[in-house]
Amino acid sequence: MSSSIYLxxxxxxxxxxxxxxxxxxxxxxxxxxxxxxxxxxxxxxLYGIEEGVVWAFFAxxxxxxxxxxxxxxxxLGFMVGVTAVIFVQxxxxxxxxxxxxxxxxxxxxxxxxxxIIMLRLFGTIADFQSITILPTVILVNMLTxxxxxxxxxxINRMLRPRRVQL
Amino acid sequence: MNLNDAQRRIRxxxxxxxxxxxxxxxVLDSTGNLDILFxxxxxxxxxxxxxTTRQTDTVADALSGPRDLEEARTEIELLQAQLEAxxxxxxxxxxxxxxxxxxxxxxxxxxxxxxxxxxxANVIGYDTSPAVRSIIIDKGSEDGxxxxxxxxxxxxxxxxxxxxxxxxxxxxxxxDNASAIPVRLGASRATGSLKGRGAxxxxxxxxxxxxxxxxxxxxxxxxxxxxxxxxxxxxxxxxQILRNEADLFQQAIxxxxxxxxxxxxxxxxxxxxxxxxxxFESPTEN
Numbered sequence: 001m002s003s004s005i006y007l008x009x010x011x012x013x014x015x016x017x018x019x020x021x022x023x024x025x026x027x028x029x030x031x032x033x034x035x036x037x038x039x040x041x042x043x044x045x046l047y048g049i050e051e052g053v054v055w056a057f058f059a060x061x062x063x064x065x066x067x068x069x070x071x072x073x074x075x076l077g078f079m080v081g082v083t084a085v086i087f088v089q090x091x092x093x094x095x096x097x098x099x100x101x102x103x104x105x106x107x108x109x110x111x112x113x114x115x116i117i118m119l120r121l122f123g124t125i126a127d128f129q130s131i132t133i134l135p136t137v138i139l140v141n142m143l144t145x146x147x148x149x150x151x152x153x154x155i156n157r158m159l160r161p162r163r164v165q166l
Numbered sequence: 167m168n169l170n171d172a173q174r175r176i177r178x179x180x181x182x183x184x185x186x187x188x189x190x191x192x193v194l195d196s197t198g199n200l201d202i203l204f205x206x207x208x209x210x211x212x213x214x215x216x217x218t219t220r221q222t223d224t225v226a227d228a229l230s231g232p233r234d235l236e237e238a239r240t241e242i243e244l245l246q247a248q249l250e251a252x253x254x255x256x257x258x259x260x261x262x263x264x265x266x267x268x269x270x271x272x273x274x275x276x277x278x279x280x281x282x283x284x285x286x287a288n289v290i291g292y293d294t295s296p297a298v299r300s301i302i303i304d305k306g307s308e309d310g311x312x313x314x315x316x317x318x319x320x321x322x323x324x325x326x327x328x329x330x331x332x333x334x335x336x337x338x339x340x341x342d343n344a345s346a347i348p349v350r351l352g353a354s355r356a357t358g359s360l361k362g363r364g365a366x367x368x369x370x371x372x373x374x375x376x377x378x379x380x381x382x383x384x385x386x387x388x389x390x391x392x393x394x395x396x397x398x399x400x401x402x403x404x405x406q407i408l409r410n411e412a413d414l415f416q417q418a419i420x421x422x423x424x425x426x427x428x429x430x431x432x433x434x435x436x437x438x439x440x441x442x443x444x445x446f447e448s449p450t451e452n
């Protein structure tokens with residue numbers, strides 16, 4: 001496991017706080033982005049499956065921390081969502097705009113449905129009617145991933161510039 | 167074993183460990199075994215969330231208020247420091263006025279039903295999962311809050327306590343899909359079970375006998391049956407009736423009286439006298 005875990009834990013904690021205390025005041029189309037999940041996904045798309053899964057794990061933990069859902073349920077959904085789309089990413093041609101958008105939508109669908117199934121399994125409140133909000137969450141997550149992905153991309157380029165052979 | 171195989175093995179081991187950890191945590195948390203541990207962790211975090219919410223409230227209020235920026239700029243140029251001071255004071259007064267209005271509504275609500283014992287609480291966070299609808303309040307077990315207590319706003323019922331820590335509690339809103347509350351309709355006296363409809367924010371009253379002639383605009387109140395909620399707390403108004411003579415029951419769509427997106431202060435009903443159900447008990451034989 002890489003040292004990025006030391007960044008992931010405090011960052012996800014802060015994002016969890018932002019999701020519960022700040023974002024509900026500024027809804028987009030009546031929903032808020034799953035910021036921690038989107039950040040984990042963007043990180044995974046740039047740095048690979050292992051990094052993505054670790055970040056998704058902590059994103060889920062801190063998301064559940066401020067939710068009535070059992071801690072760990074969102075982690076599972078996020079990890080499966082991130083893993084699945086990184087596999088899909090490897091099979092698709094590289095694109096720095098369309099691909100993150102499409103994969104964010106796909107990952108949101110996978111994690112959301114798995115989340116509801118898990119909540120039902122654990123006997124916690126959740127209903128498949130919740131799916132009615134899914135299109136809005138997909139849209140909002142898709143809108144959010146682009147700036148996050150590009151931010152990570154440029155930070156990566158600054159910290160680890162490409163080697164050029166002359 | 168070459169390097170790629172080793173890397174792959176490490177990767178899948180990591181994933182397996184994390185998946186296992188998630189499942190283990192979920193099982194332990196849903197069975198209540200992590201309540202003490204997470205209670206310790208949640209308390210400082212909810213304190214931070216409370217502070218963040220207060221700051222964000224101020225910013226959001228300022229952004230939502232009508233402002234003529236051009237005019238404001240001109241005025242700032244003319245009056246500079248004096249105007250800034252006055253604007254600051256004005257904002258503070260508006261904030262105080264808003265809080266005063268909320269408190270007055272709460273006071274009126276309490277005065278209407280003095281038989282209920284209540285505890286006021288600030289809303290400090292909203293649920294981070296889009297699949298469920300809940301809020302976090304800044305009162306917990308130390309303030310006498312217990313799981314199952316009903317929570318209301320000045321306008322009506324909003325939910326019930328789902329989980330508590332020492333200094334905070336999570337409240338499941340009545341708009342959540344899994345919420346079910348025994349209710350009565352004001353004019354027709356029909357009874358039914360109120361369920362949330364999640365994201366739409368609407369509510370639906372199910373299991374209403376066809377013999378009742380419902381009307382749009384009827385007030386929906388808690389019936390008090392079951393003893394979980396006090397009687398006669400307003401929930402909302404009927405906006406649509408779903409009646410089909412082929413069905414055994416009819417349904418009513420209800421618009422909640424409370425705007426759940428603007429909750430700031432709520433009342434937790436800490437004590438009430440449940441309705442008398444002793445007539446349903448079978449007499450003991452001597």
